[in-house]
Amino acid sequence: MCKFLKGCIKENITKREITMTQKQNAAMEQAIDLLINNDTDVSILFREDGLLKEITKRLVERALQSEMNNHLGYSKYNQSDAQNSRNGYNTKNLITKNGAVEIEVPRDRNSSFAPSLVAKRQRRLDGFDDKVLSLYAKGMSLSDIKLQLQELYGADVSESLISQIIDDIIEDVKLWQSRPLDPVYAIVFFDCLIVKVRQDKRIINKSVYVALGIDLEGRKDILGLWISENEGAKFWLGNFTEMKNRGIQDILIACSDNLNGMSEAIGAVFPKTEHQLCIVHQIRNSLRYVSYKDRKELAGDLKPIYTLAQKKKHFPL
Template identity: 45%
Template structure:
């Protein structure tokens, strides 16, 4: 069945300049011999167990398949049994790569946004073995189970701050590409460290969609959210009141400013922004409302739609004024979530569209893992911020903080 590894011959080949590992390396026959010996032991043990159970099972020849490893490629003979109940463990059925190192390297490159063709080239350069794009796809698909586990993992009982924002991608559905929003939910735990709580895909937003999202967070253990900062998400304020009725909802001031300036003539933008800063940069809500009145007096006739937008959203735009500077700085904008979305864009900038939702989610999941590597420290002045939150939200953090 297998030729025995010739150690003396291998030494001669090594001295003659042949590579130890990689394509046609001298170690490939040894790896093949060791793996096949282990498979032989596995099948013998399996058949012995079957016989002890009274099942008249026996061996039934071999199946051959081409294996790829960091020590080169080789033909592997896998033993079979008559009843087809033998499930090899060292090299599982349908497994064609032997080295975890290769798979981890592929996942690492994929997680940096490299294309399948670039990954194929790099793997060939490093290990001198050829992998098809289908093989690489099957390896990256192994992430999907990790993604599902991550999406269903338990969460903390309370999050002082949560931000929600969307990023859009083209995903193939029913033979055509449609635009779908990926909603990222980023939270800050009681230890002051950031955590992506979840990713949710949807073609449209609304109270029903957000009710499903918030119910999912609740089912995964979240009992309370103190402050939620959002970018004018349709239906969100109504939905959150059904699941977390005591949550303070803050509309992103930075997004409101960006949306406003789109309707202001370019020649007036600099002056308008200077006047608008007096509103959102005021020391109190009362002072901000006075500045908003002045803004309307000056610009209301030219840009009524802009002023009206601030008036209509004022109750949720102005919530941050009631808090000290450290809390204001954290809650008044969703820009903090941009660090995650920048990582997403870096990974997906070469992708025009995605064949399905899983192909997008597995890439974004790796992006999150890359981003979280840097999230080792609590937010700036967190101890002071937490103390201030404990005063403003009296009693709501006591249980979690063991107070």
């Protein structure tokens, strides 16, 4: 296909997408105008039994009807000769960001309908699990989370459900921690974050070590997160061995602060990797070799060196 024809097709698709977006925006504005006019008390939208919950209910039920139409191959009231057909509804209490909503889920006679928006045995929409995880990460107990969710959503959520959500998320975290990595990374940055965690019913500070990798195509990815009381060669040796077991064969440049034991560990697992300290630590190391009164002047003289755009232009070999 010639470039001109490709360009025409791309331009036509773009115009159609823009037109569709404009129509959607216009429809949204019209719906908002109908909801909010000069005679409407806007507060009714946000009450416990307000319009937002009703709108959520209608949207979810309409989407489920569309899924049923697609499943059966014909819309409601357009009966066909198909062997399967609609068979009433099941009611379900669904937890949404607007609160607990009772919805009607359509059924079919063959019991083969499996909706994707609200799957069987699903009791909450996307976003609810994130809220549970956020509360848990802040150190709240299961009973505290239950009370908080009751205030937020007006729903009585059992502690066993909260515990199950947390267990499911932890399982996803374990899968993420053990996922395969690329064979080669151009640069991997290592740094430390101080975060608050719950331990033995107390909130304490913990050091979380982060590995941020940049692959050969320039894409960034968090390669690993590790918590440790003390860093050292043994700690880093274990981390680098883990990364190697997950598929990394080589790291061109490892960049970090002057972390204790890192250089020795890198040399043992990835002997060809160049370990580069960050600029701040390189400057600090340089300033150690001069008297205190000369440090400010030396720091100023070093700045043109580490801010060079092209090394050869100023320092020809």
